[in-house]
Each structure stands twice: as C-alpha cells, then as structure tokens.
Amino acid sequence: MPAPSLTRRAILAQAWPIMLGQATVPLVGIVDTAVIGRTGDATALAAVALGTTIVNFLFWAFGFLRMGMTGLTAQASGAGDGAEMAALLRRGLILGGAVGAALFVLQLAIVPAALALMAGGGSLDQATRAYVTARLFGAPAALAFYAANGWLLGLGRTRAALGIQLILNLANVALTTWFVWALGWGVRGVGLATAAADWIAVVAALGVTRSGWRGEAARLFDRAALARLFAVNRDLMIRTLALLALFAWFTNAGARLGAETLAAQQVLMQFVAVSAFVLDGFCFTAEARVGAAIGARDRAGMLRAVRLVGEFCLGTAAAFALTIAIGGEAFVALLTTSTQVRAVAAGLLPLVAIVPLIGTPAWLLDGVFIGATAGRALRNAALLSTAAYVATDLALRPLGASGVWLALLLGYAWRALALGLYWRGLLRRLSPSP
Template sequence: MPSLPLTRRSIFAQAWPIMLGQATVPLVGLVDTIVIGRTGSAAALAGVALGTTIINFTFWTFGFLRMGMTGMTAQAEGAGDTAEVRAMLARGVMMGIVIGAILFALQVVIVPLAFALFAGGETLDAAARGYVAARFFGAPAGLAGFAIIGWLLGLGRTRAALLLQVAMNCINIVLDILFVWHFGMGARGVGLGTAIAEWSELLIGTVIALKIAGPGTLAALRAQGAGLFDRAALKRLFAVNADIMIRTIALLFLFAWFANAGARLGTVPLAANQVLMQFVSIAAFVLDGFAFTAESRIGMAIGAGSRERFRRAIRLTGEFSLSAGLVFALVTLIGGGWGIAAITDNAAVRDHAEALLWFTALVPLIGAPAWLLDGIFIGATRGTALRNAALLATALYVGTDLLLRPFGAPGMWVALLASYVFRALALGGYLPALTRSIAQTPERS
C-alpha cells in the first residue's frame, strides 16, 4: 500500500469510516438498552447493565488482540515488510480463537466468580445470568474479530473495517429484536443475538482480510510455516500484549468499580448510569476514530523512522480529537434530555439521569486527550507506558471515588472525570521520551 499523505483531508478521510463504524458499536448497546428499557422495568435494565459489565470485563481483558495488532501491523507496513503484515494477521486470528475457546471452556468458573464479585443482588443476577451465558458462545469469534479489526486499522483500511463493523452490528440488532420481541427470550436473547453476530463477523472479516492481503496469501502463509511462530516475533508480540493486557484490566477494573458504585446506591441509580453511559459510549467510540487513526499513522511513522511524520500525526489527529470532544459535549447538553426519554419509560430513572446529565456532557471534552494519547502509545507499541499510566490512573481514581463517596452519585461522576485527567497526565509524561526514541532514517519516496 502506498504511503498515506499526512494532511487534514487524509486524516479525516481515514477517520470518518472508523467514526461511523464505531458509532454502530454503542448503537447495539443502545438498542439492547431500549429493548429492555421500554418494558419499564428498572430491575431488568439494571440486570442487563450488570451482565454487560461482566462481559466487557472478561472479553476486553484480551483487547490487546485489537490494540497490539494495530500498532505492530502499522509498523510492519511502514517498514515495507509485507511478509510480516500477513504473518500478523494469521497470528492474531489464531490467538483470538484459542483464547476464546479457553474462555468458553472456563465459563463454569468465570461466571459464578463474576457474579460473586459484583454487588448486584439476587434479582439483578437472575436478569443478567442468561445474557452472560449466551455471550460466552461467541467468545472465540469475538476475540478473533478483535484481531482482524486491529489488522485492518493498522493498514489504514478503515472503509473495510467499517464494512465489517456495520455488517456485524446490523446482524446483531436484527437478531436482538427478533429474539427478545418475537420469541420472548429476554436478556438471554440479547446475548445470543450478539454471539451469532460475532461468528458472522469472523466469517466476513476473514474474507475481507484475505482479499486485502492479496492473491497467494494462503500459499505464502503455508510457505512461511514455522516462520509464523518465529521466536523473536512471538516474544515481542507477547511482551507488548502482556503490558496492554494489564493496562486493559486496570481500565476495566476502573469502569467495573464505577458500575459497582452505582449498584451500591440502588437499582434506580444503576439503571440511570446505564442510560447515561450510552452517551459516554457513543462519544468515546466516535472520538476513537481519531485515536485509531493516530495508532495507524504513529505506527507507520515509527516503522518508517520519521520523527517529522510522528509529530505531524500527533498535531493533526489532536486538532480533530479536541474539536470533536467539544462538539459532543454541546450535543449531549442540548439533546441529552430527549435521549434519556427515548431510552427509558421509567420516571424515576429518567429524573435521576437528567440530574447527572451535565457530568456526562463533560466526559468527551475531558476524555479526548486521554483517548488520543492512548492511540499514540498503542501505535508506538509502548506497552510499558500504557500499563503504568493505566495502573496509576486507576489507583488515583479509586482513591478519589472513596474520598467523594459521601457526595453520592455526583461524587461518582466527578471521580470518573478525574480518572481521564489522571490518565492523560500520566501518558503525557512519557511523550518526550517517546519522541526522542524514534530513530531517524531517510524518507521513502
């Protein structure tokens, strides 16, 4: 693939398909929430929130399959190493399937432990258990899908990633509505619809990836044989991914702590947080368009050994990211009340959510620097910095939340906002050293 130009037009051209594709991810969660929320049952809505938290914690523990794949693929592409680009695809998909199969086998241990750790209660556990059990069916496909998406993003093939995400999420939405409203399967139907959609994504994604990799890819991979599992390549892969895994666990713990804090306040606050987190998810996923673009551009700049491209990639993606954060903050403030009313019929949940709306509106603005810096360091495959920043931010967040606990729900949201500041400051401290570490090589034509 020819070198991508570093202009505002090219950055936006690369980012908009990611933004559109990412917007469909929380849309699925929004549809799930509406399907349950329109029943008027706060307990059912809170149960889906609890189940989603458990699944996100479990699956996204292995989010390195997406993040590590993007940075390492982009660096291989920037260095012009076609064989390694193909090898990364094979390694990532195989690793995702194996890890997912292990999760599926271990669910008899994982699920009871998860429900023991989260403060839900008997009613909420019953509503969430069917959803969680159904989602584990899709674990191998879901984790392999992480790797394919990461590979596509690393190559800057954002339109292909968009096609894959839209196809998967449309299948998901249709099946969720069919299973819940037509067959009356409740929360279990939501989980089953998502699992089947994940298997569909793996099939479609494999076809797309092989087409992009070019004719003769399968033959080339067979010819590489044992080279796919080269010791040095695997050592680097596992070293980077181990740090990203720790980073991901720390951040998942942070959001699980936030969800559990809502559960401690009662069913209505937990349900209201689930409604408000739909706004946060939409903003985060769409702004990730610029963070993911940064991952690709940063990785390619490092692979090519260009400090100038590295700095320009940061500046251009940063301009877009901060501007989008401001826009989302304003949109949430202006349209948030209508959005809350569209999601749930429960008056108590509505009132509670509306009282906290302005905290939610600040998340995209305050969170934008942290999300962008994540993209920079993921593209650079600097796992140690990502790990240390996440551990520090999570520890400081927990301390802040405990300190603000007497203030109830507002204190919870102030602590969450502070967590983004902690993470941005921690990663920002590593940025000068990262810039100095880029070895300058002559620019490729």
C-alpha cells in the same frame, strides 16, 4: 525516507470510515438498553448493565488482540515487511479463537466468581447470569474478530474495517429486536443476539482478510517476532485489565446506590459510549499513522499526525458536549419509560456532558502509545490512573451519584497526565527527520 507531508484531508479520509463504523458500536448498546428499558423493568435494565460490564471485562482483557495487532501491523507496513504482516494476521486469528474457546469452557467457574464481586444479588444476579452465559457462546468469534479488525486498521484499510463492523452491529440490532420483542426471550435474548452477530461478523472478516493468509509457515513461528508479540501483549493486557477494573468499579459504585441509579447510569453511559467510539475514529487513525511513522523512523511525520488528529478530536468532543447538554433529557426519555430512572439521569446530565472534553486527551494519547506499541508506558499509566480513580471515588462517596461521575471525569484526567509523563521518552525513540 519520510512520507510526504500529512494533510487534514488525508486524516479525515482515513478516519471517517472508522468513525461511521464505530458510531454503530454504541448503537448496539443503545438498542439493547432501549429494547429492555422500554419494558419498564429496572432490574432487567440493571442486569444488562452488570452483564455488559462482566463480558467487557472478560473480552477486553484480551483487547491486545486488536490494539497490539494495529500497532505491530502498522510498523511492519511502515518497514515494508509483507511477510511479517501476513504472519501477524494468522497469529492473531489463532490466538483469538483459542482464548475465546477457553473462556467458553471455563464459564462455570468464571461467571459465579464475577457475580460474587458485583453488588447485585437475588433476581438481579439471576438475570445477569442469563445474559453473560448467552454472550459467551460468541467468545471465540468475538476475539478472533478483534485480531482481524486490528490488522485492517494497522494497514489503513478503514473501509474494509467499516464493512465488517457494520455487518456485526446491524446484525446485532436486528437479532436483539427479534429475540426480545418478537420471541420474548428477555435478557437472555439480548446476549444470544450479540453472540450470533459475533459469528456472522468473524465469517465476514475472514473473507475480507483472505489476502493476508498467504505466507511462509516458518515465519508464523519466528521466535523473535513471537517474543515481541507476547511482550507487547502482556503489557497491553495488564493495561486493559486495569482500565476494565476502573469501569467495573464505576458500575459497582452505581449498583451500590440501588437499581434505579444503576439503570440511570447505564442509560447515561450511552452518551459516553457514542462520544468515545466516534472519537476513536481519529484515535485509531493516530495508531496507524504513528505506527507507520515509527516503522519508517519519521519523527516529524509522527508529530504532525498527532497534532492534526488532536485538532479533529477536540472539535468533535466540543460538538458532543454541546449536543448532550442540549438534547440529553429528550434522549433519556427515548431509552426508558421509568420516571425514577429519568429523574436520576436528568440530575447527572451536566457532568455527563463534560466527559467528551475531559476524556479526549486520554483517548488520543492511548492511540499514540498503542501505535508506538509502547506497552510499558500504557501499562504503568493505566495502573497509576486506576489507583488514583479508586482513591478519588472513595473520597467523593458522600456526594452520592454525582460523586460517582465526578470520580470518572477525574479518572480520565489522571490517565492523560500519567501518559504525558512518557511523552519525552516516546520522542527519543525516533531520530530527527532530515
């Protein structure tokens, strides 16, 4: 039976805790950038940029632990299957912890290989290695946290998700400031602070989700459910790897132009991060609403959820674009004392201001298809758009740093267009509402 008509107030009530929690995620990156950036050491700032790219690639390669968990949990909730909801949480926590432990053990092979692929070298490589190895101490906790967070979002428990997100990010900010400014641990201190915050957050998440641990042991190893979990996760993993490859290429494109350009790119990416993470509050709401609608086979409910969330996304994106255009230079000055980095960043701000508007359709459609657990569509769209982005970047290289950012803007457009090709197929999965 279809749920009652969805309202804008209900969307906002579900989205605002996620938005607040997500707003603190880029705060961590901003603090990391400011703590290192205000030392005036462009190499250290560039090392944080490269190291963050490597760690994000390693961790978000397993981002299905969050995304797949949200969609599958929402669908189980919509279908009223409490036993499967509990089993999903336990599967996710076990899988996340095991994968994180494997990353930690394999770092001696992973880190040198990752550095070899990046346009770094010399002291930049040395600083980047210190950051990455420190971050990997938190890998098991970080990936188990993905699963717990995705489970809470799938159930629409956004205030609980907000609580543990705040614990994670505030701990990170406090520890980074202490380790770098008080203890003088430099780039390695930034990585250790984040790893310690990951462990603090996963302990909090285990406490918040304890009600979901109960359930039959046999259901945990249900073959059909496990087959579906791995099928969805396989496609989401390929999708995430393709998008991570896109951003790794983007970071490497900046590194190719020199430490100052890469450092400016790291500063400017904070604008993109804040916009994307706050807008994710609405996109995560779309995941939960679309997943629940598909579980209940409510076509009209899904369409209404997409429309209302889209309205909020576009309005928020426009506000971010205006804010970046007006206040961007002042914010850059807060993050770095390097006059060269400030000059490069100022020239790129007009392009950066457009990112929220161009990126919104891609981010929203991601949420819709993740909620529908449409892994094949997400996988294919990511592969197509990443290939198109790389071709675009190669074509725009004569434009220097401006070409790097123009290619990123078009990369978002390619992704939205590719996902749009699968929209009709998604609608065919649902019968019309009575």
